[in-house]
Amino acid sequence: MDKASETLQIAAxxxxxxxxxxxxxxxxxxxxxxxxxxxxxxxxxxxxPVFDAVMDRELGARVVRMxxxxxxxxxxxxxxxxxxxxxxxxxxxKYPNVSSLIELMxxxxxxxxxxxxxxxxxxxxxxxxxxxxxxxx
Numbered sequence: 216m217d218k219a220s221e222t223l224q225i226a227a228x229x230x231x232x233x234x235x236x237x238x239x240x241x242x243x244x245x246x247x248x249x250x251x252x253x254x255x256x257x258x259x260x261x262x263x264p265v266f267d268a269v270m271d272r273e274l275g276a277r278v279v280r281m282x283x284x285x286x287x288x289x290x291x292x293x294x295x296x297x298x299x300x301x302x303x304x305x306x307x308x309k310y311p312n313v314s315s316l317i318e319l320m321x322x323x324x325x326x327x328x329x330x331x332x333x334x335x336x337x338x339x340x341x342x343x344x345x346x347x348x349x350x351x352x
Contacts, residue, residue, distance in 0.1 A: 221274050222339050228278035229332035232266060235281040236325045239264045240318050247313040250301040258301075259311040261287035287312055 239262050246259035267282035289312045297306030 219339050219343055221276060223336060224271075224274055225276055225278050226332045226335040226339070228271075228280060230329060230336070232279045232281050233325050233329040233332065236264045236266075237322065237329070239284055240322045240325065243311075243313045244315065244318050244322075246311055247315055247318070249311060250299070250308055252301065254301055254303045256301070258291060258309050259313070260291075261289070261311060261313045263287050 243261050249259050251258045262284045263286075264281050265283040265285055266279055268277045269280050270276075271278045291312050292310040293307045294310055295306055296302055296308045299308045302308050
C-alpha cells in the first residue's frame with residue numbers, strides 16, 4: 216500500500232471519529248431541556264465520547280477511533296418549578312447535566328478537527344493529481 220493511500224486512510228479514521236463525536240454532541244444538545252417522566256426519575260445524562268489510538272496492522276500506523284461513550288456523572292440541574300409534572304415534593308425539577316456552552320465548545324473543537332482531517336484528504340488528493348499530471352507529460 217502506498218504512503219498516499221495510508222495517509223488518506225488515517226485521515227478518514229479521523230473524519231469518522233469526529234463525525235461520531237458530533238453525533239454525541241447533537242444528542243446532548245437535543246436532550247438539554249428534557250426532564251424525567253416521573254418526579255423520582257432521572258433526566259437525560261450527558262454523554263461523553265472517549266477516543267482511543269488503535270494500531271492498524273494493515274496500515275502500520277495508529278489511527279483514532281471512538282472507543283466508548285460514557286455518561287457524565289456530574290449533578291443534575293435543579294430548578295424550582297412547583298407546577299411542573301416532574302417536580303418533586305419540594306417543587307424542584309431535575310434537568311439534564313448538559314451545558315449548552317460546553318456543548319458548543321466541544322462542537323467547535325470537533326468541527327475544527329474534522330476540517331483539519333478534510334484538509335489532509337484534499338491536500339493528498341491534489342498531490343496525487345499533480346503527480347499524475349507530471350507523469351502524463
